[in-house]
Amino acid sequence: MFDLFHNLGLGFGVVFQVSWWSPWWLYGLSLPVSINILMCLIGALVGTLVGVLPGIGTVATVAMLLPITFGLPPVGALIMLAGIYYGAQYGGSTTSILVNIPGEATSVVTAIDGHAMAKQGRAGPALAIAAIGSFFAGCVATVLIAVLGAPLTKLALAFGPAEYFSLMVLGLIFAVVLAKGSVLKAIAMIVFGLLLSMVGSDIETGASRMAFNIPELADGLGFATVAMGVFGFAEIIRNLDAGAEMNRDLVQQKITGLMPTRKDLIDSAPAILRGTILGSILGILPGGGAVIASFASYTLEKKIAKNPSRFGRGAIEGVAAPESANNAAAQTSFIPLLTLGIPPNAVMALMVGAMTIHGIVPGPQVMQKQPELVWGMIASMWIGNLMLIIINLPLVGIWVRLLRVPYRLMFPSIVIFCAIGIYSVNNAPVDVILAGVFGLVGYWLIKHDFEPAPLLLGMVLGPLMEENLRRALLISRGDWSVFLTRPLSAGLLAIAAFLLVLTLLPMLRAKRDEVFTESEN
Amino acid sequence: MADTMGHSATATRNTSVALGFFVLAIAPQIFELIWSIGTIFGWAAGRGPLQIVAAHAAALVVGGPAALVGGDTKKASSDVLLALIYSYPLFVVAVLTIFMTIRSAQDYVGGIVLMALALFALWASSDLQGMRGFSFGAGTAPRMFGGLLVALGAAIALTGLLTDGPAMPHYSWRGPLLVMASIVFFALAIRPLGVVVTAFASFLIAAMGTHETRWIETIIVGACLTAGCALLFPYVLGLPMPMFPRFLVQ
Numbered sequence: 001m002f003d004l005f006h007n008l009g010l011g012f013g014v015v016f017q018v019s020w021w022s023p024w025w026l027y028g029l030s031l032p033v034s035i036n037i038l039m040c041l042i043g044a045l046v047g048t049l050v051g052v053l054p055g056i057g058t059v060a061t062v063a064m065l066l067p068i069t070f071g072l073p074p075v076g077a078l079i080m081l082a083g084i085y086y087g088a089q090y091g092g093s094t095t096s097i098l099v100n101i102p103g104e105a106t107s108v109v110t111a112i113d114g115h116a117m118a119k120q121g122r123a124g125p126a127l128a129i130a131a132i133g134s135f136f137a138g139c140v141a142t143v144l145i146a147v148l149g150a151p152l153t154k155l156a157l158a159f160g161p162a163e164y165f166s167l168m169v170l171g172l173i174f175a176v177v178l179a180k181g182s183v184l185k186a187i188a189m190i191v192f193g194l195l196l197s198m199v200g201s202d203i204e205t206g207a208s209r210m211a212f213n214i215p216e217l218a219d220g221l222g223f224a225t226v227a228m229g230v231f232g233f234a235e236i237i238r239n240l241d242a243g244a245e246m247n248r249d250l251v252q253q254k255i256t257g258l259m260p261t262r263k264d265l266i267d268s269a270p271a272i273l274r275g276t277i278l279g280s281i282l283g284i285l286p287g288g289g290a291v292i293a294s295f296a297s298y299t300l301e302k303k304i305a306k307n308p309s310r311f312g313r314g315a316i317e318g319v320a321a322p323e324s325a326n327n328a329a330a331q332t333s334f335i336p337l338l339t340l341g342i343p344p345n346a347v348m349a350l351m352v353g354a355m356t357i358h359g360i361v362p363g364p365q366v367m368q369k370q371p372e373l374v375w376g377m378i379a380s381m382w383i384g385n386l387m388l389i390i391i392n393l394p395l396v397g398i399w400v401r402l403l404r405v406p407y408r409l410m411f412p413s414i415v416i417f418c419a420i421g422i423y424s425v426n427n428a429p430v431d432v433i434l435a436g437v438f439g440l441v442g443y444w445l446i447k448h449d450f451e452p453a454p455l456l457l458g459m460v461l462g463p464l465m466e467e468n469l470r471r472a473l474l475i476s477r478g479d480w481s482v483f484l485t486r487p488l489s490a491g492l493l494a495i496a497a498f499l500l501v502l503t504l505l506p507m508l509r510a511k512r513d514e515v516f517t518e519s520e521n
Numbered sequence: 522m523a524d525t526m527g528h529s530a531t532a533t534r535n536t537s538v539a540l541g542f543f544v545l546a547i548a549p550q551i552f553e554l555i556w557s558i559g560t561i562f563g564w565a566a567g568r569g570p571l572q573i574v575a576a577h578a579a580a581l582v583v584g585g586p587a588a589l590v591g592g593d594t595k596k597a598s599s600d601v602l603l604a605l606i607y608s609y610p611l612f613v614v615a616v617l618t619i620f621m622t623i624r625s626a627q628d629y630v631g632g633i634v635l636m637a638l639a640l641f642a643l644w645a646s647s648d649l650q651g652m653r654g655f656s657f658g659a660g661t662a663p664r665m666f667g668g669l670l671v672a673l674g675a676a677i678a679l680t681g682l683l684t685d686g687p688a689m690p691h692y693s694w695r696g697p698l699l700v701m702a703s704i705v706f707f708a709l710a711i712r713p714l715g716v717v718v719t720a721f722a723s724f725l726i727a728a729m730g731t732h733e734t735r736w737i738e739t740i741i742v743g744a745c746l747t748a749g750c751a752l753l754f755p756y757v758l759g760l761p762m763p764m765f766p767r768f769l770v771q
Contacts, residue, residue, distance in 0.1 A: 192639075443697060
């Protein structure tokens with residue numbers, strides 16, 4: 001317990017670290033500036049902006065902003081990227097409620113009841129509850145990361161290559177179970193991702209694999225490049241299909257009375273609590289994340305409600321639960337990354353990229369060797385959440401006005417930003433073309449109903465999986481049974497197999513489909 | 522009447538799908554051929570177009586069958602291996618497609634294309650070393666995952682044959698083409714022409730991706746965005762990037 005406070009204290013110390021800034025125009029006077037607080041604020045604001053704007057997702061933004069963080073100290077860079085991630089969860093809810101356009105996939109379900117509330121003139125309370133729920137969930141998740149961090153790190157140190165491999169298999173299976181649509185297609189996407197990760201030179205032998213003597217491929221496909229293509233460009237191309245003019249029924253009347261009534265608070269408190277718990281659990285699980293958390297918690301609320309027919313007509317629980325769940329999940333998904341070094345979703349995979357750029361290898365060692373980095377980031381999340389709740393509500397008007405920017409002007413801007421972003425990662429024009437090609441690939445995948453998220457997860461885990469598989473087999477002298485004879489590894493694989501069987505059972509499959517179709521009707 | 526019409530409609534579509542697979546089966550060869558045109562102008566090194574046509578034709582028509590009959594694939598050249606590993610299986614699929622009733626073209630085509638990608642990866646990793654005793658060679662993992670993806674692609678295609686589902690999706694060409702053109706232009710022009718010219722021109726090309734573009738506002742927004750980028754990236758963020766065209770600076 002003492003450790004916990006000590007660690008959090010260290011973290012807050014890092015965040016509030018003050019440096020003196022003396023610009024020439026102050027003639028020798030110095031101003032105290034906390035760079036990390038500033039980074040946190042920028043990250044949260046950019047995240048909210050991204051969350052508000054439909055057509056550009058969190059993954060593409062984080063990929064786009066990676067080069068911006070090159071010049072920053074590692075702590076500041078990670079704080080900013082984390083801010084973008086949870087900031088987007090806030091921003092997405094704002095537009096869902098006000099204009100019925102979910103800016104992010106995570107707030108799709110919020111739109112159902114949130115927009116219904118807005119139509120009844122209760123947009124204020126809906127926004128307030130979403131913010132309060134998110135803040136509460138953010139606080140709980142921050143504490144959870146702090147509490148679970150140290151013990152999980154100890155556990156991770158007991159992991160050998162066999163356990164690591166099994167854990168990643170489990171993560172990928174989770175990604176399959178939680179992916180939308182066909183299980184077979186999700187598995188195929190993962191394997192496709194694994195295959196893409198093999199391009200480039202082999203870690204052990206140094207042999208060039210599937211690189212066709214193209215020098216730019218010798219180092220492998222950049223993860224940011226593929227992510228930008230599949231999530232950024234592909235999304236734009238697909239949106240253009242439907243025509244640039246999207247139908248936007250803005251809520252025109254003025255938002256009056258932000259404060260929720262006493263009844264609203266009493267109604268939503270248990271929903272927030274349930275959403276937070278469910279979101280935290282789903283966030284920790286590899287392959288999970290914020291999207292599935294919001295869907296699942298909405299379904300749960302509807303199931304346990306006394307009068308389910310209220311849902312879809314402005315039930316405040318339908319806003320409170322998914323909003324708390326997605327924020328909780330967004331934050332707890334840092335746990336596997338910080339403790340085990342395994343990214344549970346695409347955004348976390350980009351965080352791995354950001355860490356490696358700064359010379360940090362994610363994994364259990366980070367927490368011991370660079371505690372100020374990890375705890376600084378954790379502390380910044382709490383501060384970021386506080387900032388968001390303060391900033392966001394007054395800024396609602398500005399966000400809504402931003403939505404009036406027509407897509408025909410927005411999409412070329414996004415294309416240019418993405419292109420400059422990718423170019424500046426390696427100063428390589430080929431990367432830009434590769435991202436474009438993956439944009440077309442992503443468009444094709446969307447058209448044939450393949451989910452791109454498992455592909456990215458497979459691509460990130462590919463090298464780690466291969467390395468651990470090879471190492472495990474080398475240690476066991478080629479004996480494949482090592483994965484089953486080591487108890488931890490066997491346990492993890494058993495869970496994975498169990499999950500896969502569960503998903504394939506027809507009865508549960510129907511349930512799973514129901515969760516995903518919830519948003520569509 | 523309706524039945525026969527429906528039948529003939531699927532039959533014609535099946536042939537076009539099969540034709541598509543046939544083209545896909547020789548797509549790498551065609552791509553290499555197009556790429557090699559550059560050698561005529563001295564842009565790229567390697568085999569010339571005529572050599573490529575001759576080599577691939579020989580591999581497809583003579584080399585492949587010879588290797589199959591002789592069972593001697595160890596010494597086969599890379600062209601022959603491409604024919605054996607990638608093209609022949611897809612030819613078979615293309616021929617089979619003509620006789621199939623496709624119930625969900627979206628799944629069927631999706632599965633087959635994934636299978637083609639996996640076969641291509643198998644070919645690309647065929648020159649790598651496999652297992653050495655009990656330790657993995659460089660080629661083991663790519664082959665493992667490649668094989669798995671072939672199986673999965675086939676399974677997805679099979680579901681497209683056995684269960685009803687969506688038909689072939691409709692692709693539009695304007696958006697993808699112009700966004701892609703804008704990206705390619707950006708990549709080619711950023712070094713010689715610098716941020717200012719490149720960003721503005723790419724913006725305009727991308728804006729053509731939709732017919733709803735109004736030119737005056739697009740040019741104004743594009744100019745503002747270019748100015749913003751020119752300030753933000755090189756100055757504020759300190760990323761090394763040429764600003765103006767090379768010939769103007771010198």
